[in-house]
Amino acid sequence: MKTSNHLLYCHLKKYASFEDSDFPQMLSYFEELDLKKKDIVMKAGNLCNHNFFVMDGCLHMYFTSEKGTERTVQFALEGWWISDFLAYHNRTNTDFNIQAVENTKVLAISYEKQEQLYHDFPLFERYFRTIHQIGYGASLNKMKYLHNLSKEDIYLHFTEHFPEFAQRVPQYLIASFLGLTPEYVSEIRAKKRS
Template sequence: MKATEHPFYHHLKKYVSFEDTDFPKILSHFETLTLAKKEIAMQAGNPCNHNYFVIKGCLHMYFTSENGAERTVQFALEGWWLTDFLAFQNRTNTDFNVQAVEKSQVLCISNEQQELLLKEFPVLERYFRTIYQIAYGASLIKVKYVYDLSKEEIYLHFTEHFPEFAQRVPQYLIASFLGLTPEYVSEIRAKNRS
């Protein structure tokens, strides 16, 4: 695949400028992983050493509550990043798991490689700052919806504004992400079909 055909090349170009000839050098800091459906990429209790960029597929990040329930906190489709950003930054253990929702191909960069990448290509500091700002803003919006909307409104808003997730992600994971039960999501869906 030519550099200019790579999905990550196009993603980077949306945010920063760099020479096309530099892309192979940028890409050399990453490892490409293929994850099977339900395969764990990052496991709670272990050091958070990697940040994941989805080329193809879908990932979700979740924790397991004291009662054993899995609580999804984030999803990532093509063109999205996913990691425990705080643990990644601080090089500490994570409380979260990252798992493939479907067969996925991801770029993976370690703490060390990201530092080397940013020294070699300082323009990517701006890229990562922008990505982190977008991720933080999305988290704030989610919190606002939890406070402002009813449970039914939260579900309807999510499926209306993020149809790509609603079509690809199993309902039980969407329910977990929105703080709902799968049974309640089924009730909402049945009500809106009639």
């Protein structure tokens, strides 16, 4: 199946079985959004009513601390889902922003349409359960590394295991995600080069 939404098709096929002829109808529940770099697609303080699938580009989710510092908690590249899943599930306002790191194309699905999608295509319940289990496992691994490794080793582990991020995402966002300062990341990079 060659469409502009080929990535979602392949991702679904990886985790669920369905008839190819059903895919166009499944796709009708989504809205395609083209975001420019720095566009905010979810704003803190607003109802979290959408789940986003990245087709091209990169998003990051962050909150602003009491001191006014932005703290990145999640990234999403092509083939990844991103939302404040707890606020989305509870139908509440979010404490997070989701912003485009670069020009990005996403498929957005509202809470209401996702519920209807579950009803019309039950395979999506299994699909999202699998996606959320994988995401939860990844967040546990992140916590393990943050508690177990030195700050330098956290950065080196991240850049070695996720080179696509290291090449595409600005260093200050990686630093924020790992709980480091941009200055410290610069020191590590300089030391690694020498």
